Amino acid sequence: MDAMLQDLFDDVVERNAGEDEFHQAVREVFDSLALVVRRHPEYAEASIIRRICEPERQIIFRVPWVDDAGEVRINRGFRVEFNSALGPFKGGLRFHPSVYLGIVKFLGFEQTFKNALTGLPIGGGKGGSDFDPKGCSDGEVMRFCQSFMTELYRHIGEYTDVPAGDTGVGGREIGYLFGQYKRITNRYESGVLTGKGLGWGGSQVRTEATGYGLAFFVQEMLTADGASFDGTRVVVSGSGNVAIHAIEKVHQLGGTVVACSDSSGYVVDEQGIDLALLREVKEVERGRIADYAERRDGAELGRDGSIWDVSCDVALPCATQNELDADAATRLAKAGCRVVAEGANMPTTPEAVDLLQEAGVRYGPGKAANAGGVATSALEMQQNASRASWTFEETEERLERIMRDIHSLCLTTADEYDLPGNYADGANIAGFTQVADAMLALGVV
Ligand code: GLU
Numbered sequence: 124m125d126a127m128l129q130d131l132f133d134d135v136v137e138r139n140a141g142e143d144e145f146h147q148a149v150r151e152v153f154d155s156l157a158l159v160v161r162r163h164p165e166y167a168e169a170s171i172i173r174r175i176c177e178p179e180r181q182i183i184f185r186v187p188w189v190d191d192a193g194e195v196r197i198n199r200g201f202r203v204e205f206n207s208a209l210g211p212f213k214g215g216l217r218f219h220p221s222v223y224l225g226i227v228k229f230l231g232f233e234q235t236f237k238n239a240l241t242g243l244p245i246g247g248g249k250g251g252s253d254f255d256p257k258g259c260s261d262g263e264v265m266r267f268c269q270s271f272m273t274e275l276y277r278h279i280g281e282y283t284d285v286p287a288g289d290t291g292v293g294g295r296e297i298g299y300l301f302g303q304y305k306r307i308t309n310r311y312e313s314g315v316l317t318g319k320g321l322g323w324g325g326s327q328v329r330t331e332a333t334g335y336g337l338a339f340f341v342q343e344m345l346t347a348d349g350a351s352f353d354g355t356r357v358v359v360s361g362s363g364n365v366a367i368h369a370i371e372k373v374h375q376l377g378g379t380v381v382a383c384s385d386s387s388g389y390v391v392d393e394q395g396i397d398l399a400l401l402r403e404v405k406e407v408e409r410g411r412i413a414d415y416a417e418r419r420d421g422a423e424l425g426r427d428g429s430i431w432d433v434s435c436d437v438a439l440p441c442a443t444q445n446e447l448d449a450d451a452a453t454r455l456a457k458a459g460c461r462v463v464a465e466g467a468n469m470p471t472t473p474e475a476v477d478l479l480q481e482a483g484v485r486y487g488p489g490k491a492a493n494a495g496g497v498a499t500s501a502l503e504m505q506q507n508a509s510r511a512s513w514t515f516e517e518t519e520e521r522l523e524r525i526m527r528d529i530h531s532l533c534l535t536t537a538d539e540y541d542l543p544g545n546y547a548d549g550a551n552i553a554g555f556t557q558v559a560d561a562m563l564a565l566g567v568v
Pocket residue numbers: 213214215216285286287288289290317468493494496497498500
């Protein structure tokens with residue numbers, strides 16, 4: 124790494140001790156910036172890089188709630204408002220026991236550049252809680268969400284900070300959060316949250332957007348290589364919202380998804396994943412992937428290794444951070460995988476990214492490949508602001524165009540810096556310069 128960047132990185136590590144995921148996210152961006160700082164000394168002069176690593180505001184709060192047994196439970200809530208140079212802070216809320224400040228900061232940092240890549244006027248932020256919705260009743264989830272919003276409401280607003288969903292936060296949670304915000308503020312402020320239901324201010328395609336966007340992005344990657352989805356074998360890790368909609372769109376585009384997973388294991392289904400059954404098991408019954416294998420003729424539950432042992436042309440990690448490590452990358456490349464694109468945030472470890480790129484596997488980083496979700500959130504904000512609602516077709520067409528534009532922005536930026544075909548550098552540089560230029564224009568704030 125460039126000496127100045129290394130100093131800045133050491134400083135980030137020292138100032139944010141113990142936050143490994145945040146260090147990793149910063150390092151990945153810094154690895155792409157050496158040429159940028161050489162070409163743009165004005166960024167260093169205004170301490171843009173140091174400023175970009177420091178969130179504008181970090182909020183940590185107590186979330187007390189009462190469970191069904193009448194016991195008082197305490198969780199920790201977070202909102203990290205990372206950067207508002209391009210628009211109001213924007214990014215999801217994650218409810219998962221692994222959530223702590225380092226996770227929220229890594230996600231907020233990534234979100235800042237991802238949101239810039241969409242070309243839409245949204246800054247970056249992220250939030251969440253170490254609350255585990257698994258096994259909770261609807262009433263418990265509602266009471267938790269109400270308590271969470273009772274603190275959060277004072278920090279957010281359609282022009283200030285606009286949360287949405289992420290792992291553990293879907294339509295049900297957004298409903299409870301929006302209801303409590305409306306009650307406390309006495310305002311029907313639709314643009315304060317995205318991922319709302321279609322009947323109360325939500326946008327068509329928002330639910331599908333991250334997974335569909337990922338498939339559109341991969342289609343562009345394949346086309347750039349003179350290929351297409353036709354006849355490709357695809358492996359998708361995860362079986363949550365992103366994975367399910369990625370599978371759906373890959374099938375529509377002519378590929379066959381032969382494996383998916385959850386935290387309990389993976390399933391191989393050579394006929395192609397039966398989406399109706401997967402949705403029944405995961406979305407309706409909130410069950411395990413083993414239930415899918417049991418009910419589907421010919422499907423097998425993976426017993427050894429991991430989902431990355433299933434040979435494929437295209438691998439789409441859509442579960443969680445650091446799920447695809449160096450070993451997995453080596454096995455994927457050896458088995459002939461040609462494209463890896465991230466539906467989750469930072470699912471591929473830095474060593475794995477290097478190995479994939481050295482082996483000639485095309486690597487689409489999450490910042491670019493999974494930006495369809497937040498892009499459609501920005502379209503939801505646009506509709507809320509004009510009190511309009513667009514059709515499914517119109518919204519999907521816009522999403523597809525945005526993904527195509529992000530894809531070409533990555534490649535043209537990589538070309539400008541003599542890094543042809545490097546999507547990771549292209550995404551980091553394009554996202555960074557967009558935010559950095561706005562920060563320069565807005566002065567030292
Ligand atoms: N959590 C999603 C992401 O990682 C979406 C955020 C949003 O829609 O604001 O990009």
